[in-house]
Amino acid sequence: MHIIATTAQSGIKDFSYLNQFLEESGFPLVAREKQSLDDLLQAHHADAVVVCYREGPVLYHDNAKFFFHPSMAKNRLAAYRKSGTGDPLVNVCRLTPDDEVLDCTLGLGADAIVASYFTPAGRVVGIESSPAVAQVVKWGMKLYDSSMSWLNEAIKRIEVVNQEHYEYLQGLDSGSFDIVYFDPMFRRPLLKSQAISPLRALANHRPLDKAAIKEACRVARKRVVIKELAAGTELQRLGCEAIISGKHRKIAFGVIEHRLR
Numbered sequence: 001m002h003i004i005a006t007t008a009q010s011g012i013k014d015f016s017y018l019n020q021f022l023e024e025s026g027f028p029l030v031a032r033e034k035q036s037l038d039d040l041l042q043a044h045h046a047d048a049v050v051v052c053y054r055e056g057p058v059l060y061h062d063n064a065k066f067f068f069h070p071s072m073a074k075n076r077l078a079a080y081r082k083s084g085t086g087d088p089l090v091n092v093c094r095l096t097p098d099d100e101v102l103d104c105t106l107g108l109g110a111d112a113i114v115a116s117y118f119t120p121a122g123r124v125v126g127i128e129s130s131p132a133v134a135q136v137v138k139w140g141m142k143l144y145d146s147s148m149s150w151l152n153e154a155i156k157r158i159e160v161v162n163q164e165h166y167e168y169l170q171g172l173d174s175g176s177f178d179i180v181y182f183d184p185m186f187r188r189p190l191l192k193s194q195a196i197s198p199l200r201a202l203a204n205h206r207p208l209d210k211a212a213i214k215e216a217c218r219v220a221r222k223r224v225v226i227k228e229l230a231a232g233t234e235l236q237r238l239g240c241e242a243i244i245s246g247k248h249r250k251i252a253f254g255v256i257e258h259r260l261r
Helices: 019-026 037-043 071-083 088-093 110-118 133-142 150-154 165-171 199-201 210-220
Strands: 002-008 048-053 055-060 064-066 100-103 121-129 157-164 177-183 220-229 242-244 251-257
Touching: 002 019, 002 037, 037 048, 048 133, 055 121, 055 199, 064 133, 071 110, 071 150, 088 110, 088 177, 088 220, 088 251, 100 110, 100 157, 100 251, 110 150, 110 157, 110 177, 121 133, 133 150, 133 157, 150 157, 157 242, 165 210, 210 220, 210 251
Parallel strands: 002 048, 100 121, 100 177, 121 157, 177 220
Antiparallel strands: 048 055, 055 064, 220 251, 242 251
C-alpha cells in the first residue's frame, strides 16, 4: 500500500512530532497547497493519506478514516473504577501490578491499555505488523491527552513496535515476558463498528501460526493467552489446554500455562 503524508489545510504551525513521525513511518510528505485529499491521492497515485494534525495523525483510506482513540478501553476501565466490574482479560491473564505483558496483535490498543492500567509497575509492549496502523496508533497514543490522568498514564506506558510478531518473538530471550497475548482480527466480525471497520481494511487477517504460539510459549514466564470466537475450533488447533468463556459470550480465551509445557 502506497501511503503519503500531508498536513491540515491550515498548514504546519508547531507540530513537534512531525519530523520524527515521517522518519519512522517512511511516508513521504507532500504539500497540501489547499488541495482536497482526493486530489492528493490521485496526483501522487497513493492508496491512502495520513493527515498530520496537532492532536495526532489520521489515516484516510477507502472513504474511511482511522485514528487512535481509547474507545472500549476507556469504558472497561471506567466500569472497573466506578463499580469494580471485573475485566475478562485481566481475570484470564491473572495480571499482577508488576507483570510484563507482550500484546502481539495491538490493533487500536484497547487490550494493551487495560493491561497497562493493571500493571503500573510492569511493562506493556504492543506489536503491530501493519506500518500504517502501528504509526497512527503509536503517535496517537503519544499525543493523546484527556482530563482522566489514570487513562493518560496507562496509555503513555505502552511501547509500540512495528514488526511481525513471529519475528519479534524469535528475537527475544526465553522468559522475557510474563504474559504473551494474541487477539487476532476475527475473520467474521461480531458486529459492525465504525471504530473497527477502518482497522479491518488495514489489519493482518492471517490466522495465527502454530510456530508463533510455540515461540510465545518459550517467551512467556507465566502464560500465553489467545482471544478468539467461542464458536469453532481455532483455540484447540493452537494447542490451548484451557478454554475460558461465559455461557452467553461470543468470545473465548485460550490459555497455555507455563507449567503445562
